[in-house]
Amino acid sequence: MTGLSSTNNGGGMIHRLGNTFIQALFPHHCMACGKFFLPGNKKRYGAVSFEDEMAPFLCSDCSGGFQAVASPICNKCGFMFVSREGDDHLCGQCIKRPMKFNVARAWGVYDRTLMDAVHNLKYNGKIQLAKPLGKMLLDTFMKYWQPEDVDMIVPVPLHKKRFRMRGFNQAYLLIKAWQKISRMPDIGHNALIREINTAPQIGLGKEERRKNIKNAFAVKNPEMIKGKRIVLVDDVYTTGATVDACARVLVGGGAVSVDVLTLARTM
Numbered sequence: 001m002t003g004l005s006s007t008n009n010g011g012g013m014i015h016r017l018g019n020t021f022i023q024a025l026f027p028h029h030c031m032a033c034g035k036f037f038l039p040g041n042k043k044r045y046g047a048v049s050f051e052d053e054m055a056p057f058l059c060s061d062c063s064g065g066f067q068a069v070a071s072p073i074c075n076k077c078g079f080m081f082v083s084r085e086g087d088d089h090l091c092g093q094c095i096k097r098p099m100k101f102n103v104a105r106a107w108g109v110y111d112r113t114l115m116d117a118v119h120n121l122k123y124n125g126k127i128q129l130a131k132p133l134g135k136m137l138l139d140t141f142m143k144y145w146q147p148e149d150v151d152m153i154v155p156v157p158l159h160k161k162r163f164r165m166r167g168f169n170q171a172y173l174l175i176k177a178w179q180k181i182s183r184m185p186d187i188g189h190n191a192l193i194r195e196i197n198t199a200p201q202i203g204l205g206k207e208e209r210r211k212n213i214k215n216a217f218a219v220k221n222p223e224m225i226k227g228k229r230i231v232l233v234d235d236v237y238t239t240g241a242t243v244d245a246c247a248r249v250l251v252g253g254g255a256v257s258v259d260v261l262t263l264a265r266t267m
């Protein structure tokens, strides 16, 4: 390849033809917008970054459309304040009506690229995205928690009907690989069950969401969670109604504490 591209005249053309040929053989669809693109080689060693992890999956336009959650945020629910000045503090919602979980933290803002990526993972079967997204979620977990301070990681479950339709639980898919890492907490993927197949939350207001989901979850086996410090995992935090309902039954079932970790969060 080096020999070909260093040839004076034909080199550039051969190289271009080669690229077209490679592109034709291995077309890459951007997993957010669906356009064809030639993946860059941005991989560097050291810290995990969105661009590095997602480079093989996203075109450069979409790579630029990601925003990480950053302080100042609400100490409790993780809401990212519009003003980028000052320290973390409690938001009005958490002062008025505190939720059952201790803290909720998320990796990225649920917007543009991350919204498209999550949508494609869940509804368009792009499960290849679970690996890089799961890696970013793990990075977020390590940022906010010490693994030895957590007894169990619990993915928010789907109702069995929806599970059968989709074929997978995206929350579990994101954390599945963590089991291979030493000293990581157990994954309690049967700790919670979704008893009621609630209508999709999309289009519902805050209060409606809360009522819709309130009694949807149950603890299957209280012995499994008794005395445990739990981190609940979901793909998206919207109003917090889902994770709050889960935290309520987990605490009711004997868990000592429930924290929340999500890939994305609406702001």
Ligand SMILES: [Zn+2]
Pocket: 030, 031, 032, 033, 034, 035, 058, 059, 060, 061, 062, 063
């Ligand atoms: Zn794209």
Ligand SMILES: [Zn+2]
Pocket: 074, 075, 076, 077, 078, 079, 090, 091, 092, 093, 094
């Ligand atoms: Zn808050």
